[in-house]
Amino acid sequence: MTANPYRLALARARRARGFDAIPLLSFLGGALAAGLLRAEVFGFTAGLANHTSAAADAAAGLMGRIGLLLGAGLTLGTYDIVVRGPDRAVLDLHPLLPGPWYAARVTESARVRLPWLLAALGALWPLQDARAIALCATVLTGSWFAGLGVGIGVNLAAPMIGLSPRFAGMLDVIRGVNPRMQAALLYAPGTALGIAGLGILGGAGGLSASLHGALSPLLLAPWAFGVAGLVLGSRNAASAARLPALLGEIDAAYAFADAPDEAHRVYLQWGVRFLPAGLQSHTLRELRHIWRAHREWATGAWGLAALGVFAGWSGQTWVSMGLLAVVGALGVRLTQSDPAWVSEALGVPRGTVQLARTVAVSAVAAPVALAAGLAACAQRGGQGVVELLVLIAITGVFSATAVRSGRAYAPIAILLVGGAAALRGVYA
C-alpha cells in the first residue's frame, strides 16, 4: 500500500472518471486565443529581437496581466479545494494525517488548476523569440505557482484565525452579517490574491529588466512567494483537523441566526423580484447556494472589480474579459456542488435550472463588468459605453458557458476571451 492514502484515493477516482482532455484543450485554446489576439496584444514582438526597452516593458505588462488573471483564478479556486472541497464530508469522519493530506491537497490543487497554466503557456507562441518565450514562461509559471502556494497557505491559516479568541474582535468588525468564524475564510482569497499579486508584479518587473539586459533575480519573485505560501500552509496543515467543527459552526449559524431574518437574507436577493415569476424561486435558490457555500466568490468578485477599474481605464478590454472569465467559473462550481437529482426529482426542467444559475452567476460577476465598463466610459466617453455594454453581454455569455460546459469551461472561456477581444479589434 502507498504511503499516502489520500493521493492513492484521488488517483483511483481520477482513473475511474476516464481520460481528461481538458489540459490539452486548454493549451490549444490558449494558443488559438493568442492567434486571435495577435494584432491586439502582441504588436510589440518585433522589438523583442532588438532588446528594445519598449518591447520589454510591453511584454512585462502583458505577462503581469496574464499572471494576475492566473493568480486570481488560483487564489479563488484553492479555497474550494483546500477548505471546502467536495471530499470534506468523507475526510471529516477520520483522523487526519497532516503531512500526506497536505501533500495530496497541493498536488491535487495543482492538477485541477493546471489547465489555466497550460492555456497561458499556449498563448506565448506569438513571441517567436526562444529566450523571450522562456523568460515569459518562467514568470507565468511562477505566477500560477504563487497563486497556488499563497492561496493554499493563506486559506489554511484562516481556520486558525477564525477559531482564535485573539482575533475575535477584529473578525466581529469585518464580518458584517456573516458568522464570525466565516469572516476569516471569507477574506482569505482576497488576502491571498493581494499577497500573490506583489510577487507576480515583482516577477513582471524582473522580466522587463531581463528582456533588455542581464537576468534579474526578480524573475523568481513569484516563485519565492509560492514557496513561502506552501511553507506557511505546511505549518498549518494540522489545523485542518479543526475544519470540520469550524465549517459545522458556520453552516449551523444560518439555521439559527441572531436576527430573526438574518438566516434568510442572501446577497443580491433584492434583485430577484425583477425577474419573471417562473424564474424567481430558482434564482433565489442559486443565490442562497452561492451565499452559503461559495461566498468567497461574491467577495472575490468585488476584489477583481478593483482590477477591472485599471483594465477598463487603460483600454485593456481583454483583461476585463479575462476577469469576467475567472468569476464565471463560479458556474462550474455551482453545477458540481448541486445534486442534479434534486431538480430532477422535483420535475424542474434542466433549462430553467441552468437559466436561473446563469442569472445568479451573472449577478455575482456584474461588479467586474460595471467597474471595468464605467472606468472605460470615464476615460473614453461614447466608446467606453459600447465597451460597458459588451462587457455586460459577455458576462452572461461566460456565466451561461460555465453552467453548461463543466470542466471544459477553461479552454472555452479562453477562446471566448480571445475571440471577443479580436472582434473588438476588428470593429474598433
Next chain:
Amino acid sequence: MIEIAGLRKTFGPTVAVDLVDLVVKPGEFVGLIGHNGAGKSTLLKMIAGQLLPTAGTVRLAGVDMHANPNEARKHLGFVPEEAPLWDYLSAREFLEFVIGVRGKGNLAEAIELTGLGSDADRLIREYSQGMRRKTALAAALVAEPEVIVLDEALNGLDPASAARTKGMLRERCEQGACVLFSTHIIETVEAVADRVVMMAKGRVVSDRMLADIPPGGLEELFLGHVTP
C-alpha cells in the same frame, strides 16, 4: 468510553443542547431517542467534533474532542445520517483508504462487514442507499475504534443486513467498545440496546437500563416523555 460533562450548545437565542451529562462505558450499547429537533444530531455532532460546544466537554477514550480533535478521532468510528462516501471509488478501494488513514484494520474483514461480496469492486456511485450505508458502517468499524457513534445509521438496511449489523455491533461491545446510536425506531432500541437515553428540547429526560423497562413499555415511555 464517552464522557460528556455539562455539554451545552446554543445558536443565538436557541438552545439546541442544554447541559447534558452522559457517560457511556466500555461494553455498553446505548440507544438515543427523541423527536425531530430534540437535539440528538447536535449532540452526536459535538461528540464527533463536527460542532463546537458552547460549554462543556466531550472526552472519547480519555481524549478531549475539542482540545485535541485529531487524537480523539482516532478512537472514534462515526456514521452520520447521510453516510458520505467517494462515488468514484469502489467499496474495496474506499475501505483501503480508511485503513491507510487510520493505520490499522483488516481489509478482508472489512469487506465481509459490508456483506457486498463481488459488488465491493463496483463504483460506489452505482450503489443503492442500503449498500452505501453498509459501506459507511464498515468504514467506521474497520479500525476497531473504542467508541462507535451512529446517527440514524441503522435505518435503511434490509432486515438481514440490519440483523448482521446489530450482531456485529454487539460483538464489538463484548470486546470492550461502546456504542451510542440514535434512531427513531423503537424496535431497534429494544432489540440491541442495553440502555436507552431519551432527549427532549435539548435535555436528557430519561436515562434507563432497558432491562428496567417492561416489555413493550419503551414506546409508552417515549410518548410520555418526548412527544413534541
